[in-house]
Amino acid sequence: MTPFGINPYLMLTLLFLLGTALGRIINLCIEEIPREEKVGAAWKRVFRRMRHLGSRYHLPLIGVYLTRSKNSNYSYRRSHREALVELLNGVIFVLLYCAEVPLGAGALLQDSGLFSSYAPDLVTVDSWLSPAGLLNLRYFYHLVLIESLMIATFIDFDHKIIPDGCTMPALFVGVVGAFVFGVLYLVPVWFQEPSVVRLFGVYFPEDYRHHFIVEKIPQWVVTYPHLHGLAVSLVGLVVGGGVVWAVRVIGQWTLRQEAMGFGDVILMAVIGSFLGWQATVTVFVISPLCALLVVAVSIFFKLSREIPFGPYLSLGALLVLLGWPKIWPLAERICHLGPLLPILALLMMVLLTVCLLFTQFIKWILGIPLYWQDEWVEEWTSADQLTYQSGENVNETQGRWDLNTNNHTRAGRGTQHYHQWKNGR
Numbered sequence: 001m002t003p004f005g006i007n008p009y010l011m012l013t014l015l016f017l018l019g020t021a022l023g024r025i026i027n028l029c030i031e032e033i034p035r036e037e038k039v040g041a042a043w044k045r046v047f048r049r050m051r052h053l054g055s056r057y058h059l060p061l062i063g064v065y066l067t068r069s070k071n072s073n074y075s076y077r078r079s080h081r082e083a084l085v086e087l088l089n090g091v092i093f094v095l096l097y098c099a100e101v102p103l104g105a106g107a108l109l110q111d112s113g114l115f116s117s118y119a120p121d122l123v124t125v126d127s128w129l130s131p132a133g134l135l136n137l138r139y140f141y142h143l144v145l146i147e148s149l150m151i152a153t154f155i156d157f158d159h160k161i162i163p164d165g166c167t168m169p170a171l172f173v174g175v176v177g178a179f180v181f182g183v184l185y186l187v188p189v190w191f192q193e194p195s196v197v198r199l200f201g202v203y204f205p206e207d208y209r210h211h212f213i214v215e216k217i218p219q220w221v222v223t224y225p226h227l228h229g230l231a232v233s234l235v236g237l238v239v240g241g242g243v244v245w246a247v248r249v250i251g252q253w254t255l256r257q258e259a260m261g262f263g264d265v266i267l268m269a270v271i272g273s274f275l276g277w278q279a280t281v282t283v284f285v286i287s288p289l290c291a292l293l294v295v296a297v298s299i300f301f302k303l304s305r306e307i308p309f310g311p312y313l314s315l316g317a318l319l320v321l322l323g324w325p326k327i328w329p330l331a332e333r334i335c336h337l338g339p340l341l342p343i344l345a346l347l348m349m350v351l352l353t354v355c356l357l358f359t360q361f362i363k364w365i366l367g368i369p370l371y372w373q374d375e376w377v378e379e380w381t382s383a384d385q386l387t388y389q390s391g392e393n394v395n396e397t398q399g400r401w402d403l404n405t406n407n408h409t410r411a412g413r414g415t416q417h418y419h420q421w422k423n424g425r
Contacts, residue, residue, distance in 0.1 A: 001107050001132040008103040012094050019093030020060035023086030025050070026147065030085070030154045033165040042165030060086050085154065092146060092318070099322045100142070101135045109135070114324050116332070118191055118217065120183040125225040127183050138184045142321060144173045145274040149314035152267055156310035162263025167270050171237070174273030178233035182225035185232040185276050186324070191217045192338030200339055214338075233273045240272025240280040241265045246349055254356040256370075260309055267310050271317045279320050282331045287316035 002011045028046050036042040061083050102111035109115060109122070109131040122129060129137065148170035152162045178184055194214055201212025221228045244265045251259020272280040291312040320327055337344065360370055 001102055001104075001135055003132065003136050011103075012097065015093045015097055016090040017060070019090035020086045022147065023082075023089035024060060026089060026150050027082045027085055029151045029166065030158070033151065033163055034155055034159050034161065036165065037163070039165045039168050042163065043169075060090070085150070089147075089150060092150075093143070095322060096142065096146065096318075097139055099324070100139045101132075114138070114186055114321070116187060116324075116328055118187040120185060120225075121222075122183065124222050125183060127225070129181075129183065134183060137181065141173075141177050141181075141184050142274065144170055144177075145271065146318065148270060149267075149317060152263075153311040153314045156263070156308040160261075160308055162261065162267050162310050164266065167263075167266045171266070171270045171273055174270060175230070175233045175237070178273070179226055179230040182229035185229060187276060187278055187328075187335075188217055188221045189228060189232045189235050189276065190221075191335065193336035196336060196340070197338045232276045236272030236274070236276040236280050237269045238272070239277035240284075241269035243281065243284050244268045247352070250349065250353050250356065254353065254360060264309050264313065267313055271313065275317065275320065278331060278335055279328075282327060283313065283316040283320050285316075286319055286327075287312045290315045290319075 002008055006014075025046070028049050032045040032049055033042040036045055099113040102108070104111070109119075112119075112135055120127075120134070122131060122134060127134070148166055151166040155166060156162050192214060194216060197212050197214050198209075201209045204212070244260055248258070248260045248262075248265065251257070268280065268284065271283055275283070287309070291307065291309060294307055294312075334344075335341070363370055
């Protein structure tokens with residue numbers, strides 16, 4: 001289902017070359033965006049840098065080596081990293097296309113790796129897009145997310161921050177693209193299992209039970225596709241950012257330190273604006289598992305206790321897109337709970353709080369410090385006292401006329417013998 005009937009292998013080759021070429025720009029963004037706080041100023045730096053670079057620099061994979069000079073301060077390690085970013089970007093372009101777009105000439109919409117029983121139906125919503133057009137358009141829509149995650153990942157590795165310059169433009173594209181096309185979502189903003197909802201209505205008076213007779217998918221999803229696309233993006237944005245914000249607040253309250261940065265909140269909101277809230281919550285569940293191995297290694301080698309979480313949120317989002325056929329059936333069963341989901345989410349947050357408090361209690365019993373002290377504590381040590389005394393002016397007449405200080409005063413200061421020796425007395 002390649003566009004315009006292009007040979008699938010040629011299409012994959014072109015995508016790999018496109019990915020590596022865009023990797024050059026990704027490297028510039030990684031270097032320039034952290035230097036500015038404002039989004040516009042950050043991207044001006046990127047465009048200005050692109051205009052002042054030689055044509056050889058823009059060659060993928062090898063351009064960074066061709067522009068080196070013998071006396072260059074540009075380390076080979078950094079050159080290798082930039083080449084790796086470009087190669088990785090090209091590989092992801094190919095893998096994501098294989099996952100989202102079936103390559104066979106007679107392939108159907110159902111053969112896509114992102115297809116589910118809740119996927120958008122082009123016939124029902126009366127869309128002007130063909131199945132091939134939908135799959136390829138959604139692929140390039142997701143590429144905007146992937147490129148944003150690539151920039152955020154390596155900036156977070158380098159500086160432990162996620163600046164707005166690498167997230168806010170993608171957030172805009174995610175929301176506007178979802179509204180304009182209306183059929184780029186993975187699953188609807190809301191669906192439920194009618195039997196579960198009816199069972200939930202048993203606990204209410206009989207006069208209210210008719211409210212619990214519902215459809216599996218609300219009718220307005222099909223009637224207003226553009227508004228539904230906007231709803232998918234906005235709800236995903238709020239839920240994605242809200243989940244990380246809640247964990248941030250709970251961690252700050254229980255651990256007395258920042259559990260997650262505000263950049264992680266925005267990054268998760270960006271993921272939610274593209275993938276919807278169901279896939280975004282799945283990303284949040286997978287990401288800690290991705291980071292678990294790194295945390296174990298850092299503890300074993302006594303490395304820094306703080307690790308950037310943004311890269312693992314990005315990896316979780318990529319894994320959800322690539323492994324959707326295996327991941328979604330497990331998440332779908334939970335989403336069928338319908339109105340029970342908010343209650344389940346609240347219980348999970350309460351359980352997280354209890355677990356963190358219990359961990360603090362165990363640390364208190366074992367005599368382990370409850371809070372990580374990494375701040376400088378003001379204290380006057382013996383070394384400080386010796387440094388202070390060595391810098392004191394032991395001769396009260398240095399640079400001045402002799403003040404004829406009383407000998408008893410000099411003796412009390414310990415400068416009597418020094419004064420007599422210097423003045424020949």
